[in-house]
Amino acid sequence: MAIKTVAVIGASGNIGAPIVKSLLEAGFKVTAITRESSTSTFPEGVEVRKTDLASIESVTKAFAGQDAVISTIASAEIGNQNIFADAAIAAGVKRYIPSEFGHNSRPGKLQGPAAALLAGKTKAVDYLIEQAKTHPEFTWTGVSTSPFFDWGLDMGVFGIDFKNKTARIFDSGNQPASACTLAFVGEATVAVLQHEEETANKYIEVAEFQVTQNQIIAILEEESGAKFTVSREKTSDLARIGLEKISRGEYHASFLDILQSITFVDGAPYAIPDDVLANKTLGLQSRDLRDVLKDYVKSRSS
Numbered sequence: 151m152a153i154k155t156v157a158v159i160g161a162s163g164n165i166g167a168p169i170v171k172s173l174l175e176a177g178f179k180v181t182a183i184t185r186e187s188s189t190s191t192f193p194e195g196v197e198v199r200k201t202d203l204a205s206i207e208s209v210t211k212a213f214a215g216q217d218a219v220i221s222t223i224a225s226a227e228i229g230n231q232n233i234f235a236d237a238a239i240a241a242g243v244k245r246y247i248p249s250e251f252g253h254n255s256r257p258g259k260l261q262g263p264a265a266a267l268l269a270g271k272t273k274a275v276d277y278l279i280e281q282a283k284t285h286p287e288f289t290w291t292g293v294s295t296s297p298f299f300d301w302g303l304d305m306g307v308f309g310i311d312f313k314n315k316t317a318r319i320f321d322s323g324n325q326p327a328s329a330c331t332l333a334f335v336g337e338a339t340v341a342v343l344q345h346e347e348e349t350a351n352k353y354i355e356v357a358e359f360q361v362t363q364n365q366i367i368a369i370l371e372e373e374s375g376a377k378f379t380v381s382r383e384k385t386s387d388l389a390r391i392g393l394e395k396i397s398r399g400e401y402h403a404s405f406l407d408i409l410q411s412i413t414f415v416d417g418a419p420y421a422i423p424d425d426v427l428a429n430k431t432l433g434l435q436s437r438d439l440r441d442v443l444k445d446y447v448k449s450r451s452s
């Protein structure tokens with residue numbers, strides 16, 4: 151029987167909200183699982199279940215009647231997701247998608263200190279692999295998306311500040327990296343649920359396009375008519391700064407430096423080849439990079 155009911159944990163978040171939008175557009179019945187303390191709001195048509203996310207009883211009750219559960223819980227909580235898998239199994243959920251939605255977190259795929267920073271994700275998927283072996287009715291899918299493109303531009307992930315027309319170019323600026331717009335991640339997550347059999351118990355990668363920093367700056371300059379002030383930084387310096395922050399216990403603050411140092415270092419392995427991507431299996435359509443940036447310039451200029 152096809153998946154019809156879907157619960158989303160973290161449904162108001164950076165990626166939770168676009169996923170909910172895509173689920174509603176595709177006709178799924180959506181339930182938001184929120185913390186008891188949460189003040190998050192949700193679109194019309196979304197049922198809200200306030201839940202004690204640390205209580206297996208509370209989470210199992212919240213998952214009742216759900217065919218699928220998607221965790222888009224905040225990064226701070228990625229190490230605390232086993233309870234969602236246990237509750238999903240107890241509630242008879244057929245498909246569980248953990249809070250991945252970034253660089254591939256499987257062993258050996260994350261470079262340098264990123265592996266330690268994202269160890270919670272790796273362990274969460276390890277746990278799912280084990281649970282699926284003994285609960286054949288329970289399945290999972292890990293969805294790796296590379297950096298979010300539009301969100302990442304706003305947050306400085308790509309080293310670009312469109313408002314102030316400045317750019318920090320890391321190493322040569324010519325290193326391609328895969329990326330996905332938030333809308334594409336929403337569509338990809340829906341497509342996973344619509345391709346239940348092909349995605350069961352698999353860790354998949356999707357990406358909308360590959361970009362380099364220099365390419366983004368050139369298009370933004372052309373589309374906005376503005377010239378960016380460019381500075382240059384070495385990814386080795388970013389890695390050093392990130393590690394210094396980690397040594398001071400500033401894990402959250404270190405993340406951007408580490409992410410940029412591994413993603414944009416010349417020769418980085420984060421431009422995912424087409425034959426590795428699940429885009430084709432899922433029937434995903436990528437938007438043209440220039441069209442995405444045209445919309446970005448328009449929306450951030452008003």
Ligand SMILES: NC(=O)c1ccc[n+]([C@@H]2O[C@H](COP(=O)([O-])OP(=O)(O)OC[C@H]3O[C@@H](n4cnc5c(N)ncnc54)[C@H](OP(=O)(O)O)[C@@H]3O)[C@@H](O)[C@H]2O)c1
Pocket residue numbers: 159160161162163164165166183184185188189190222223224225226227228249250251252253295296297298299302
């Ligand atoms: N690829 C990328 O570029 C990229 C970028 C950002 C995030 N990500 C990944 O996407 C996933 C979701 O991240 P996100 O940025 O979308 O999450 P977020 O917006 O920071 O948080 C999502 C939701 O988690 C819930 N939550 C539960 N416990 C929380 C806590 N202790 N602190 C804060 N929120 C808590 C909140 O929902 P309620 O209030 O409803 O309970 C919150 O709205 C993570 O795995 C993250 O690593 C990837």
